[in-house]
Amino acid sequence: MEFRDFNTIDNGTKEEALFACCGSVKWVKEVLQIAALHSEKELVDAAENAWYNSCENSDYLESFTHHPQIGDIKSLQEKFAGKEQASIAVATQETIEKLAAMNADYKSKFGFIFIVCATGKSAQEMLQLLSDRISNSLEEEIAIAMGEQMKITIIRFQKLLPQSDWSFLKVSQLTTHVLDTSIGKPGKNISIKLQERRNENWFTISQGITNTDGRIADLLAQERTLPAGNYNLIFNTQKYFDAQNTKGFYPEVSIQFCIEDASHYHVPLLINPYGYSTYRGS
Numbered sequence: 172m173e174f175r176d177f178n179t180i181d182n183g184t185k186e187e188a189l190f191a192c193c194g195s196v197k198w199v200k201e202v203l204q205i206a207a208l209h210s211e212k213e214l215v216d217a218a219e220n221a222w223y224n225s226c227e228n229s230d231y232l233e234s235f236t237h238h239p240q241i242g243d244i245k246s247l248q249e250k251f252a253g254k255e256q257a258s259i260a261v262a263t264q265e266t267i268e269k270l271a272a273m274n275a276d277y278k279s280k281f282g283f284i285f286i287v288c289a290t291g292k293s294a295q296e297m298l299q300l301l302s303d304r305i306s307n308s309l310e311e312e313i314a315i316a317m318g319e320q321m322k323i324t325i326i327r328f329q330k331l332l333p334q335s336d337w338s339f340l341k342v343s344q345l346t347t348h349v350l351d352t353s354i355g356k357p358g359k360n361i362s363i364k365l366q367e368r369r370n371e372n373w374f375t376i377s378q379g380i381t382n383t384d385g386r387i388a389d390l391l392a393q394e395r396t397l398p399a400g401n402y403n404l405i406f407n408t409q410k411y412f413d414a415q416n417t418k419g420f421y422p423e424v425s426i427q428f429c430i431e432d433a434s435h436y437h438v439p440l441l442i443n444p445y446g447y448s449t450y451r452g453s
Contacts, residue, residue, distance in 0.1 A: 174211050174335040192327040193320060194237025195230040198222055211335050215325060215394050222321055223395075231317045235283040240274075251294035262294030270294060273301045280305065281312050288322035288389070296360075299380055303362045303407075311375040318377050321392035343391040345436045347404060348452070349381050353417075353443035357385025360414065362407040365390050373403050396433045403427045406440055408447075419444040 177185070182203065189199045201221035208214045251262035251270075262270075277285045285301055292300075304312060329337050345365065349358030358381060365377040379387040391397070404426045412419035426449050428438055437452035 172332050172334065174214070174332050177214070177332060178207050188331055190237075192331060193218070193222070193234050193324045195226060195234040197230045198226050198234070201225045211328075211332070211337055212339050212394075214328065215340070218324060218328070219321060219392070219395060222317070222324075226317075228313055231313055231320065232283060234320055235286055235316060238284060238286060240278075240284045251297075266294045266298055270298050270301070273298065273305065277301060277305050281309055283316070286316035286319045286323075288319050288326070290326060296380055299360065299362065300378065303364075303378055303380075307375055307378075314374070314376045315378055318392055318395070321395065322389060325393055340393045341435075342388045343393070344396055344433070345390050345402075345430075345438070347381075347387055347390070347437070348439045349385040349406065350439070350441050351385075351443065352441050357381070357383065358411060358440070358442055359383050359385055361385075361411045363387060363390075364403075364405040366403040366405065367397075368401050397430050399429075399431050401427060401429055404438055404440075406442075408442060411442075412444060417444055421447065 177188075180188075186199055186203060189202055190196075193199070198218075198221050202214075202217050205213075205217050208217060251267060274285055285304075287297065287300060289297065304315060307315065325340070329335075347363060349361050350356075351358045361381045363379055363381065364375045365379075366373040366375050368374070377390045379390050381387055406424040406426075407422075408419055408424050409422035424440060424442065424447050426438055426440065428436070428451070430436060435453075439449060439452045441448045
């Protein structure tokens with residue numbers, strides 16, 4: 172289906188198609204309130220506006236229940252030890268068993284399954300993300316999971332309308348890149364939190380792990396624009412240096428910065444065991 176066909180289908184079919192992209196009744200109704208969407212970008216903009224500005228926790232939790240639970244050993248073996256992830260390192264049985272156990276622990280703690288945009292992520296990355304996020308508060312996890320849901324929704328839009336033009340989609344408004352200057356290589360597998368100020372406290376709204384190039388390109392869903400304000404990136408440098416069998420002086424690095432408008436913000440980190448620096452990149 173092309174996008175131009177989307178507005179021609181009846182409302183019932185359109186509602187079913189949208190619900191398959193994000194399982195929230197209120198979100199679907201909010202998107203459908205717009206009489207006509209004239210472009211793929213207008214669809215994404217309407218989806219994000221409804222999700223972030225009209226929906227509430229109950230709507231987010233409803234959408235989480237419509238994800239298949241991939242947490243038992245059999246389903247994890249099919250996903251990470253089979254053909255589905257052929258381009259990614261195959262998971263060991265030990266990793267799969269740890270993933271299954273931690274998925275169960277996560278659901279027991281928060282009451283819903285672990286929501287993450289898993290596209291391109293290995294089982295080991297998933298395990299690291301689970302390990303990082305399970306220590307969050309319930310409110311933080313809902314905030315993080317709703318952001319992951321929007322990433323998934325946009326991917327589902329592209330599958331729903333594969334012949335449409337999605338070239339307008341950009342990387343996250345906020346990106347980062349870590350370079351270990353002591354070895355002249357990217358800082359890979361570093362856990363990073365993005366936080367915003369809420370009631371004079373820092374509140375985590377997204378988490379990710381740097382890739383083999385030391386980057387995270389999807390801290391935020393595509394086309395998501397953060398409100399103007401102060402934000403904080405926390406880099407777990409202790410785990411990184413421990414993995415390198417290197418003694419580091421800083422257990423974590425916290426970079427506070429200001430977002431003023433809808434432009435792209437790149438916040439790199441140059442790190443070594445006894446020093447670090449940062450700047451606004453491009």
